[in-house]
Amino acid sequence: xxxxxxxxxxxxxxxxxxxxxxxxxxxxxxxxxxxxxxxxxxxxxxxxxxxxxxxxxxxxxxxxxxxxxxxxx
Amino acid sequence: xxxxxxxxxxxxxxxxxxxxxxxxxxxxxxxxxxxxxxxxxxxxxxxxxxxxxxxxxxxxxxxxxxxxxxxxxxxxxxxxxxxxxxxxxxxxxxxxxxxxxxxxxxxxxxxxxxxxxxxxxxxxxxxxxxxxxxxxxxxxxxxxxxxxxxxxxxxxxxxxxxxxxxxxxxxxxxxxxxxxxxxxxxxxxxxxxxxxxxxxxxxxxxxxxxxxxxxxxxxxxxxxxxxxxxxxxxxxxxxxxxxxxxxxxxxxxxxxxxxxxxxxxxxxxxxxxxxxxxxxxxxxxxxxxxxxxxxxxxxxxxxxxxxxxxxxxxxxxxxxxxxxxxxxxxxxxxxxxxxxxxxxxxxxxxxxxxxxxxxxxxxxxxxxxxxxxxxxxxxxxxxxxxxxxxxxxxxxxxxxxxxxxxxxxxxxxxxxxxxxxxxxxxxxxxxxxxxxxxxxxxxxxxxxxxxxxxxxxxxxxxxxxxxxxxxxxxxxxxxxxxxxxxxxxxxxxxxxxxxxxxxxxxxxxxxxxxxxxxxxxxxxxxxxxx
Numbered sequence: 001x002x003x004x005x006x007x008x009x010x011x012x013x014x015x016x017x018x019x020x021x022x023x024x025x026x027x028x029x030x031x032x033x034x035x036x037x038x039x040x041x042x043x044x045x046x047x048x049x050x051x052x053x054x055x056x057x058x059x060x061x062x063x064x065x066x067x068x069x070x071x072x073x
Numbered sequence: 074x075x076x077x078x079x080x081x082x083x084x085x086x087x088x089x090x091x092x093x094x095x096x097x098x099x100x101x102x103x104x105x106x107x108x109x110x111x112x113x114x115x116x117x118x119x120x121x122x123x124x125x126x127x128x129x130x131x132x133x134x135x136x137x138x139x140x141x142x143x144x145x146x147x148x149x150x151x152x153x154x155x156x157x158x159x160x161x162x163x164x165x166x167x168x169x170x171x172x173x174x175x176x177x178x179x180x181x182x183x184x185x186x187x188x189x190x191x192x193x194x195x196x197x198x199x200x201x202x203x204x205x206x207x208x209x210x211x212x213x214x215x216x217x218x219x220x221x222x223x224x225x226x227x228x229x230x231x232x233x234x235x236x237x238x239x240x241x242x243x244x245x246x247x248x249x250x251x252x253x254x255x256x257x258x259x260x261x262x263x264x265x266x267x268x269x270x271x272x273x274x275x276x277x278x279x280x281x282x283x284x285x286x287x288x289x290x291x292x293x294x295x296x297x298x299x300x301x302x303x304x305x306x307x308x309x310x311x312x313x314x315x316x317x318x319x320x321x322x323x324x325x326x327x328x329x330x331x332x333x334x335x336x337x338x339x340x341x342x343x344x345x346x347x348x349x350x351x352x353x354x355x356x357x358x359x360x361x362x363x364x365x366x367x368x369x370x371x372x373x374x375x376x377x378x379x380x381x382x383x384x385x386x387x388x389x390x391x392x393x394x395x396x397x398x399x400x401x402x403x404x405x406x407x408x409x410x411x412x413x414x415x416x417x418x419x420x421x422x423x424x425x426x427x428x429x430x431x432x433x434x435x436x437x438x439x440x441x442x443x444x445x446x447x448x449x450x451x452x453x454x455x456x457x458x459x460x461x462x463x464x465x466x467x468x469x470x471x472x473x474x475x476x477x478x479x480x481x482x483x484x485x486x487x488x489x490x491x492x493x494x495x496x497x498x499x500x501x502x503x504x505x506x507x508x509x510x511x512x513x514x515x516x517x518x519x520x521x522x523x524x525x526x527x528x529x530x531x532x533x534x535x536x537x538x539x540x541x542x543x544x545x546x547x548x549x550x551x552x553x554x555x556x557x558x559x560x561x562x563x564x565x566x567x568x569x570x571x572x573x574x575x576x577x578x579x580x581x582x583x584x585x586x587x588x589x590x591x592x593x594x595x596x597x598x599x600x601x602x603x
Contacts, residue, residue, distance in 0.1 A: 065166065
């Protein structure tokens with residue numbers, strides 16, 4: 001599940017996966033990526049469905065980071 | 074008057090109020106007369122309760138009413154709430170666990186408590202506390218706007234229903250503290266999820282599908298003379314969209330009520346796990362936002378000039394009476410949870426950082442809790458007066474200002490969790506400069522649509538600074554930059570003059586402590602961890 005940490009007692013939040021968190025911070029803030037009407041999904045313009053899809057990106061990355069750094073007891 | 078709707082609304086409201094009073098006995102507190110128990114629920118909430126509590130806290134009734142209203146009026150710009158609530162969790166995930174740890178080691182209750190111990194400056198802590206209280210008050214008032222919109226749609230006019238609703242809320246918050254909103258949040262969110270799931274399946278089917286809903290919206294915006302609206306962003310408001318989403322995300326967890334929800338959780342894992350679970354509410358919010366377009370397609374007209382009534386009006390038009398009653402109850406109860414948590418958070422700031430720091434240095438834990446309970450009543454009465462005595466539009470302006478000013482605590486609270494580099498004098502100067510800049514920027518924003526010459530919104534046109542452009546930027550973001558620049562310069566100046574800096578009461582390892590750590594003193598009254 002979690003990788004063993006050599007430096008227990010030091011920063012327990014440290015993980016290379018933390019860099020992944022930059023993706024869901026940066027991508028939703030770049031309008032050219034999603035500011036378009038086509039292609040539509042179920043009649044919904046891309047502007048709306050793609051931004052809702054970014055939620056999945058956020059959930060995936062935060063879940064990975066949580067699993068990599070959670071403390072077992 | 075709409076009898077079926079009113080009966081169902083009242084019934085659900087009463088059930089929830091009963092829960093609020095019963096909550097005092099929930100999870101067996103031995104003694105409610107401490108801030109840890111009354112104001113933080115014993116710091117014992119696990120993942121599920123925290124999810125409902127913070128979800129109910131951040132995604133308020135006002136949001137559910139105002140975001141679709143914004144989409145209804147302006148289109149794509151109103152959808153900023155979605156990127157805002159997507160970027161916020163990855164951004165604060167690692168920051169909030171540090172805040173949790175240091176708060177548990179040092180028994181801190183408010184963000185101002187942290188500033189006090191980190192920078193050794195009661196003055197800076199006082200500024201942070203006052204900023205928090207001032208920013209939270211209009212936010213509580215806006216929850217009343219949410220309830221008011223529902224009451225109006227049911228044909229209940231006059232102030233009495235609103236006063237009764239808030240009096241009940243004040244009574245059970247006084248008695249049960251944070252346990253009341255935590256318990257009520259289960260009911261509130263279950264109702265909201267139910268209503269929205271039904272709404273996004275039932276209403277588009279009734280209106281001829283999503284495509285025709287968006288086409289109706291486009292037709293409406295094409296017909297208006299306003300160049301800033303439309304179903305997509307344009308070249309001039311993209312930067313505003315991005316800076317508003319980013320700035321709002323930076324501000325969200327600086328609000329004292331968000332911090333209260335975080336500190337009430339049991340351990341660091343609960344917080345981290347919630348950062349990936351809370352976006353479920355963002356999805357909900359995104360779907361709710363689209364109700365604004367459904368209202369356009371359904372030809373809904375707001376009551377009077379109050380665009381906040383469009384969602385209740387839409388429900389009233391398309392749903393059968395009994396389900397509209399359930400939907401109204403969801404919005405009404407949805408206002409109670411955040412209003413309770415916000416008033417508790419503001420009251421804690423007063424009790425800890427004003428009463429205990431300046432009025433009664435030797436206050437016992439019981440005295441502190443009593444002061445906080447009374448302060449929570451005062452805060453709510455203040456919020457009711459704000460709504461009754463002044464134009465609701467004005468309270469929306471105040472909330473807008475609130476977002477800009479709470480952002481000015483970012484250098485001391487947010488950056489303070491990572492670095493002690495700043496000098497307390499620099500931070501105070503930065504706070505003052507950011508505050509002044511924010512007010513000046515907001516003062517110079519006009520809104521012809523609402524006939525406001527000043528404080529007409531948060532989109533600051535860069536042309537006012539002499540740039541030849543129509544681009545607008547979120548005022549809070551600019552004010553924060555001013556704040557940071559002054560804080561850095563002020564720190565250099567203070568160092569150059571060898572001005573005395575406050576002592577840092579924290580150690581680096583305090584920021585990593587977790588439940589079970591000997592430095593984290595467990596509360597005896599805490600319910601056993603499951």
